Amino acid sequence: MSRIGKLPIPVPDGVDVRIDGQHVRVEGPRGELARSFDPDMTITLSDGVVSVARSSDEARQRALHGLTRSLIANMVTGVSEGYEKRLEIHGVGYRAEQKGETLVFSVGYSHTVTMEPPSGVAFGLESPTLVKVMGIDKEKVGQMAAEIRAIRPPEPYKGKGIRYVGEHVRRKAGKATAAS
Known part of the structure; x- marks a missing residue:
C-alpha cells in the first residue's frame, strides 16, 4: 500500500468537499477548486475525512494512488490556508515595482x-x-514563481538574479588572478 496514498485527509471546519464520481470540488473561505481524477481511484468522504483507495496493485495505480491523495490534500489546504512563494532579488540596481496587478x-x-x-x-x-x-x-503559485525566477536566474559568480527565499546558490571562484 502507498504510504502517502493511504493517509486520510482531514477536512477542516469551513471547508466543504463534494465528490461526484471522479470529480472533486472543494470550497473554503479563500475560494473554490475543482478537479477530475483517474477512474481507477475510489475517493470517499466520511466523518470529515477524505480517503483514496485503488482497485489493484499495478505500478500505475500505486503511483496514481499517492498522486491523487496529494492533489486532494493540496486542494483542501489551498482553500483553507492558501499558498505563498517568496522570491528575493539580488544585484545592484535590481528591483521590482508593482503597477496595479502587474x-x-x-x-x-x-x-x-x-x-x-x-x-x-x-x-x-x-x-x-x-x-x-x-x-x-x-x-x-509554483509555476508563476518559477516563471518569475526564470526572468533572471541567479548566476554562480556574484549571485545576482532572482531566487527563492532561503535558496542556496552555489558559488564559483571565477577567474584566477595573475599570480607570480
Whole structure:
C-alpha cells in the first residue's frame, strides 16, 4: 500500500468537499477548486475525512494512488490556508515595482520585464527586492514563481538574479588572478 496514498485527509471546519464520481470540488473561505481524477481511484468522504483507495496493485495505480491523495490534500489546504512563494532579488540596481496587478522587473536588461498574474494568483511586494506570489492553487503559485525566477536566474559568480527565499546558490571562484 502507498504510504502517502493511504493517509486520510482531514477536512477542516469551513471547508466543504463534494465528490461526484471522479470529480472533486472543494470550497473554503479563500475560494473554490475543482478537479477530475483517474477512474481507477475510489475517493470517499466520511466523518470529515477524505480517503483514496485503488482497485489493484499495478505500478500505475500505486503511483496514481499517492498522486491523487496529494492533489486532494493540496486542494483542501489551498482553500483553507492558501499558498505563498517568496522570491528575493539580488544585484545592484535590481528591483521590482508593482503597477496595479502587474509586476515590473528591472534586472539588468536594456528593458524592463512585465509579469501579469494568471487568474487565481496575486502578487505582493514587501520591498523592492522581495516579491510574494500568493494563491489557492499550489500548481499555479509554483509555476508563476518559477516563471518569475526564470526572468533572471541567479548566476554562480556574484549571485545576482532572482531566487527563492532561503535558496542556496552555489558559488564559483571565477577567474584566477595573475599570480607570480
